[in-house]
Amino acid sequence: MSFTVGKGQLEEPVELLRIALDERVFVKLKGDRELVGTLHAYDQHLNLIISDAEETLQKAELDEETYEQIVRQERRKLQLVYVRGDTVFLVSPLLRHTGTFL
Amino acid sequence: MLSGEQSSASGPGSTAGEYEGQAPATRTPTHFLRKVLGRPVVVKLNNGTEYRGTLVCLDGYLNIVLENSAEFLNGELKRRYGDTLLRGSNVLYVGTIPD
Structure with a gap:
């Protein structure tokens, strides 16, 4: 069974979010931030209401002795979050993911 | 792997002559993109990330x-990703890639 949306089924791109309502979504945001949570509402700006979210923040630091770049991940839980649309790069419904993820 | 970018300048299977004699309204970028629907594309974002998919x-x-x-x-x-929605404000270009 395929979870992918058949082409021609969507009138406009933002409609993908209507299909994803009440499902888990993956969101990529400005500033190396990522969110995984349940999508409750969206609008044309891609403002999002997401609940039970986990935010992952990537921080790149330079080791002072070896000058090697170290990527550190910080995670935190958010019960309910309003994401402003202009910070969004990408939204992807998790149920529809195929192959490897994360 | 990056061979797709060379083909992005011209439309899918199109030649310059294809548009001759057509009204200007059929030669807009939107018109090009409509012809690319259902085809494999590469989308580059302003932050340098590339997405390849249908x-x-x-x-x-x-x-x-x-x-x-x-x-x-x-x-x-x-x-x-299975399905993914990219926000238009971050898009640098959309290019076709050969099947």
């Missing part, structure tokens, strides 16, 4: 839905 849907803002897509950073595969 173009399912797009609108005037260049909001884009890709199917069976993969994320590349500096030519390196980072992640795969």
